[in-house]
Amino acid sequence: MPVHKQSSQRLQQQGLALDTDRQFFRCLRENGPMSRAAISQLTGISRPTISEAAGRLQGQSLVNETKKKTQNKQGRAGILYEINANRGVTLSVALDSQHIQMRLTDLAENIVAEEQFKLAALNGHAIPDYDVEAAHVPSTRIDSSEAFFQKLTTMAEDMVARTKSAVLAIGISIADPVNSETGQVLPLHGAPFPLAHDINFPSLFASMFHCPITIDNDVNWATMAERSQGNAIGEKNFMFFYFGRGIGAGIYINGHLIRGSSGIAGEVGYFKVDGSKNLQDYVVENQLGKALLENRSLYDHPAMDKIIHVISNAGILVNPDLIVIGGPLSRHDAFMKTLKDTIPQRTLMPTRVIASAMPDTAPLCGASAGAHELALASLGLIQHPE
Template structure:
């Protein structure tokens, strides 16, 4: 390694140490990293000039007398990240600092802009930056979650049925109009990164994020790293089969390209199944998945039967996943997860009955998990001084 490369490596070490050990002195950093005091002093001066850190004089004098020591802190507001979550219904955007604290949010309808979606994202991004009173120079970059299979290396959306995208060069098209780097990934991968950074995954190295919405997705963290699979399709559990006979029959697909589990556990599937049962009895058929869960909690027998059928498929899917991956935690997110808390004991009971391997099953408690994860995607992928 040449001297320039070594200097950059040491600079990254110092910055990461400061991020994780706030309030240290230059001498403390030198001792901890076993790098000479003159080298540490030079690096700290550079980081101060580049605004990555700030230095604050102690209120108390040194224990051996003399001048008061200075303590060094990571400057989480040195630059800002933009996170984008593209959903089938809406696109959400947020500006956050380097600690993941959201400064401002915006959103717009996906379907009314679907034919010009990239243009709409660019325009809303520029408006968000302007409203935040920031300059483009203060934006470190953008992370984007996409509802489909993405080639993260080439920045291409391979297939996203809900927004009618196939082989869309999203990264290149966004970077053509925005003056900072853009990184993209599947929306559930982005969500599990959010949990890893700020949620249930901060203390676990092996976690799954299962999103329950229009379809069913899964983000996987193995040994602390995001697992994408050989063709970026790891976690596509919407295609998992949880009933052989039903799969061999001509079952109804929720949407073109959706799989068996999507079509039995997703929101449209729950709504459709409830309506089918009620059609037979001649009752009202204007049901949403949320309403089905609400009525099930209130004791409606048809709603209970519908929810239990759906959760049975989910439970057996989780049994299969647990037996292969053996995660410490499974985090449930997405729109349906907001209604599922009442049924968690039953879900856990089914799983426990069929598999002796324990995984803690919890609901996400992190607001804006996908937006935060999109910001963290940038920090994880962008080859910069902040990349671990």
């Protein structure tokens, strides 16, 4: 047989084996522990082929045999397989002007550890805390990128060291515009998180943990979290608006996140709403946070009028089926009621408006999911994400 034909057949066999391994792993991921017979029945792949996949995956320490058994019709005990949670962890990091949030997740998607460190805000462009409890949580002032860098690396190293596990991949969320191609923070004027501007986060974490890294801005990660595990599951066309210390939007159209040519699509906080004044500064100057704390009606509040104007115009431009409102302000009933009552009337087609399922943790949840997908891709268990 010609060498090139043998090579072609070998590649084809390897491709079929890889596809079988991926289907086997996906069954465990979606259904929990399963037997080879159950996986064969679910996938339509022959039992001998499934058994070969089990051997390969066990050989790579990606799956384990459980102590539990299942019985078939003949009364024989069948082995149940599960994902090897101890194969390694993924690290997710969410950074904004007020918090460092970190989470470790094992290969079976269990949260292993989670930590948060509160920063004293330095940015005068940011919307002040409206949550009385959050405002009284002790915080630490960090004035330089160097000090921030030191705190960040110490937290990550200590957290990973306690697990004694290899880091498979890292997902990073930054509350600033990010060029998703290069991973560099784009230092726009008035950006909400200036401490991040001088740090190359992909290089920093790659040098620490020697694993693949994915990075994006916080609102894009929050958008993807809503799509995968929040209130926009199954939606193909929706917008996510974040209202916290900063304002931004995520745009998910025809099943894809829209980032723009430089990764800064959705920066609605920069929309001009009063002469040369942008939405972010207008909301701060008109003390929306104070009105929320005092439980005042927001229907006639000037900042709410500008917010409604921006969301409605964005809805007209993009024409989503759904608008999700996230961030700390979405926890406030008066804020959400005002948006739900007014926005559907101002878009060309009435558009549903709902609150986020995770107002405080969506960026971290999104980065965690992104890190897990990257880890699976690096292990050959799924195709590489876009």
